[in-house]
Amino acid sequence: MAELTLKSVGKTYAGGVDAVTDVTIDIKDGEFIVLVGPSGCGKSTLLRMVAGLETVTRGDVQIGGRRVNDLDPAERDIAMVFQNYALYPHMSVRDNMAYGLKNRGESKAVIEERVAEAARMLELGQYLDRKPRALSGGQRQRVAMGRAIVRQPAAFLFDEPLSNLDAKLRVSMRMEIRKLQQRLGTTSLYVTHDQLEAMTLADRLVVLNGGRIEQIGAPLEVYRKPASTFVASFIGAPAMSLLDAHIEGGQLLLEGHALARLGNAAGPVTLGLRAEDLRIVDTGLPMRVDYIEELGAQRIIHGMVGDQALAVTDTHDTPLGPEVRVALDPARLHLFDAQTGRRMDKRVEQVSVPA
Amino acid sequence: MQKIKPFDHLILILGALFLCAPVVMALMSSTHTAVDVHSNGLSLLPGGNGIETYTKVLTHRGGFTGDVTGLLMLRNSLIMGLGFAVGKIVLSMMAAYALVYFRFRFATLLFWAIFATLLLPLEVRIMPSYQVMSELHLLNTYTGLIVPLLASATGTFFFRQFFRSVPDELLEAARIDGAGPVKFFIDVLVPLSKTMMAAIFIIMFIYGWNQYLWPLLMTTDESFYTLMRGIKSILQVWVGSQIPDYNEAFALAVLAMVPPVAVVVIFQRMFIKGLTESDK
C-alpha cells in the first residue's frame, strides 16, 4: 500500500509517436484512480510505464516515494490485471496465483494461506485445480484478480479488465472490483475507455486526450464542470449537446433566440447543454423533433435547433408533434471558448425565455 | 522494458555465421581456379575465374554421352520443381475438395486410403517402386520423375484442414445462389485459397527441386539429369583424379541452391506461413 506519483511523465515510442505528454498525477494511498479516454489516447501506455512494461521517456514514476523508472516490473511491487487476463495456460488456477509469490521466495504456508484467502474472496475455491481453459470468461477474470490480490502489492494496475466480458457480467464484476478494492484499501490505477465504468468506479477520474490530461477530478465534479468540450462530450450519456452560439449585448443567442442574460464579453461561444437539464414545456426554445429514443423510464428526444443537434430527456410519454418547445435552467448551461474549447466562467444575470 | 543485450547478438551472429559462412565460401570458391582452391583452400573473397567456371559448367558438354550441360540440368530441375508443385496442388486440392464437401459412400475409407501414404516415405519402398516404374516403362521420362512423388498426402491433408476452416455459410450462400459443385470450386474455393496455394507452391517447389534419390534411380539417360543428379556424377568422376574440379563442383552447388534459397528469401513471409501452418 502506497501513494503513487507521476511527475511530468512522457513517452515517445521508437517510431517517434508521442503517446503521452507531460502527465502529472498524485495518487493518495488507497485511492482508486480511473484513466479514461478514447482508444489510442495513451491510457495503456501510461499504465504500462507505471508497471515497468514500457520505459519512461521523460519524467518520474514513484511508488511509495521510491523512484521506480529503472526497476524491473517484478521489483516494483505492483500487480496487474490484463484485458485478456494473461493467465498461464499450462498452470492450474492455484499455480497461476502462487507463481509470483513463489518467485519472491514466500514460504509455502504463506502462499497457501494467501491463495486460499483470495479464492474465498473471489469464490474460486472449487476451481483451484483447473486449468484456465476450463474456466468461463468471468471465472478467468476472477483468477486474474486473484493473482493480483495474493501479491498484496503497493498498487493494483488494471488495463480494461472487463472489456472481454458480456454486458451483464461487466456490471457485476465492476461492483465486485470496487468492493474488493475498498476492502483491501489498495491504491489502484484503472484504465478504461468506458465512461460509465469510469464514473462508477473512480474516486477520481483522469480524462486523457491525445496523451495529455484534460481534467482530473471526482466523477461528479468532472460531470458537473467539464473542463473542456472534449470532456463534456466524453463524460455522460447521452453526450452533452454542443452548439455554436454567441453573446451579443449581454444576451446569449442561439440561432437567433435569446437564451439568457450573461455578463460575459461579447463574441462566439460554444454552448453545452445536457439532455437531463432540459425540459419540454409549452413556451420556450423551438426544436424540430428528429427521432425519439424510448428507454422505458424516460425517453430521449433528438431534434434540431436551426441546423444544430440537441437532445432532451423527457419523462412523459405523451405523443409529440413535429415541433416542441424546450426550457433550460441557466445555472446548468455550460460555456466553452469557441476557439480553445476550454470551459468559461459564466455570469448569469437572468433567463430570457424566447417566445 | 527492452535492454540491449550484446550477448544475445553474439549468439545470433555466431549462429548466422555457422549457417551462412559455408554457403558464402562455396559461392566465393566457385570463382577461383581448381588449382587455386587445391593449394589455398576455401576462400571468403571472390576470385577472377568466375565467368570461366560458370560458362564451362553451364555449357560444357560432359557425361558419358557428352550431351549433358549445366543448362540442361538446370532446365530439368526447373521442370521437376514446377511440375511437382503444380501437380501436387492440383491433385491435392481436388481430392481435399471431394473429401470435405461431398457426402458419398466410402468417403471415410478413401480418406484413410489416401492418408496412409503419410506413413511410408519413398525411401522405404524405393526398391519395389523402381520395379513398378520399369514395368510401366516410365524410367527416363518426366512423368516417371514427377508423378510417383505425388503419391503422398501432405498436400491433401493441408488443403483438407484449410477447407474445413472455411465458414460453412459460404457453401450455403453459394447453393442459394445456384452454384453447383464445379462452379463453387472454381468460383469460390480456388480464389479463396490463393495465398494458401502460393505458400504450398513455394514449399513444394523446393521439395521437388531438391529431390535426390528418386532422380538418381529413375534417370540413366543423361538428358534427364537434374542438378542433384549432376552433383552425384561430378563426385563419381572425382575418384582417382589428381586435382578434382573443386571450383566446378562449387559452381554446380551454387546453381543448385540459388533458386530455392532465392524463393525462400524473397517470399519469406509466405513461406513461413505455409510451413508452420501446413506442417511439412
Add this chain to the structure above:
Amino acid sequence: MTDTPLNMVEADRTLVMRLRAWWSGETATPAKRVQFDRPLTPWLFLLPQLAVVVIFFYWPSVQAVTSSFYLEDPFGFGATFVGMENYTDALNSSEYLGTAAFTAFFCVVVTALALGIGLLLAVKADKVIRGAESYKTLLISVYAIAPPVAGLIGMMFFDMHMGPLKDLAAWFGYDLKVGINYWDTATALIVIAVWKQIPYNFIFFLSGLQSVPVSVREAALIDARSGWRRFWDITLPLLAPTAFFLLVINITYTMFDTFPIIDVIVKDKPANNPMTLVYKVYLDGFKGNDIGGSSAQSVILMGVVALLTVLQFRFLERRVHYG
C-alpha cells in the same frame, strides 16, 4: 471470449475418449454442415489422386511386403519362397544391428543438437529488436538448400587436401580422416545433418514463441525477475507442443532425409563407414542385388516410420487445437 459453458470441461477427458480421438483423427460429425449429395462428382475429383496413390504407393508397398518373403535369384531366374528367413537374417546379422545402433545414435545426437541450437537461436532472435529481420532471413535461408548440396559443401569442408575443418583439427593435433575413419565420418555426417536442420527448427520455434500472447509474457515479467526462470516456467512449457512436433519431425529427418548427405559423404563405399538403415536398404537392394533382404529391411523400417507418423499425426491435430 464470453462465457464458455462449464460442462464441456473435464467431462470428455476420460482415457477411452482420448484414445479414441487419438486414433480416429476424425470426429464423427461431417466436415461441413451442408455437403453436396452427388454420387459421381466426388469420384471425379478424387480420381487423379487415387490413381497416383494406388499405382505408385500401394502397388510398390505390397510388392515390398511380398518380396520380403522371397529369395530372388540375382540373375533374375525366378524367386523362392523363404518365409521369414529374410527377416531373421537381417535381425541376426551383426552388420544390420550395427547399422541400427548407429542410426539410433545418429538420431539422438542430430535431433538433440538441431533442436537445441534451433531453440537457442529462436529465443535470441525473438528477444532482439534491432536487426531481428536480418537475423531471421540469414538463419532461414539455408533451409532451402538440398541435402546433397549440403553434403557436397560439407564434404569440401572436411576435404583431405583443402578442408578448413581438417586444418582446424590438425591445429589441435588431430588427423581428421573423413571417409576413412568411422567416427570421423560420423562426425562429419552429424555436423552436416545438424547444419541442414537448424533453420527448420528455428522457424518453428520462433513462430511458436511469437504465438505466446504478449500479455502472458508481460504477466510473467511482473511475476518473475529472472529471465531464466521465466523461460523455464512459462516459455518452455508453452513451447512443448511445438517441441514435441519437432522431435518427431527431426527423428524422421535423420532417418530418411539424410540419405543424400550419407550418399555424398560415404559415396557407395560402405567399408568401415557409418550409415543409416535407409541407406542400407538402398545399398543391399541396388548395389547388392539382395532384393528379398532389402525388402525385409524396408518392411521393418515401415513399422518404425508408421509408429513415428502416427505420433506426428496425432500431435498435429493437437497443435491445431492449441491454436
